[in-house]
Amino acid sequence: MKFQCAFIYVAPNCDPEKQRGIIEGDDIDMNVIGCSTYEQAEAAAKEMVAKGCSAIELCAGFGNEGVARIQRAVGPDIAVGAVRFDFHPAFDFKKGDELFG
Numbered sequence: 001m002k003f004q005c006a007f008i009y010v011a012p013n014c015d016p017e018k019q020r021g022i023i024e025g026d027d028i029d030m031n032v033i034g035c036s037t038y039e040q041a042e043a044a045a046k047e048m049v050a051k052g053c054s055a056i057e058l059c060a061g062f063g064n065e066g067v068a069r070i071q072r073a074v075g076p077d078i079a080v081g082a083v084r085f086d087f088h089p090a091f092d093f094k095k096g097d098e099l100f101g
Contacts (some may be wrong), residue, residue, distance in 0.1 A: 006033065
């Protein structure tokens with residue numbers, strides 16, 4: 001069975017029903033979902049865990065609170081990692097917690 005993982009990103013005006021796809025590999029499938037709020041991202045993360053993902057990577061738009069919220073949503077047995085910028089260059093150098101939380 002292939003390893004299932006997910007990459008979740010947050011950006012304004014993303015719809016997790018529309019901004020999604022799967023990058024299929026021989027051994028790993030990467031599920032990609034775009035969300036516009038942490039609440040949507042929590043729901044997407046739970047969906048990915050139900051699908052069999054055991055690792056979730058979060059984009060740099062997630063601040064410290066956002067990462068913590070996703071970890072709480074999926075529980076301690078799921079690996080949650082994050083790309084990090086203190087201030088995100090695509091969002092006028094603001095933190096994700098103030099934009100999406």
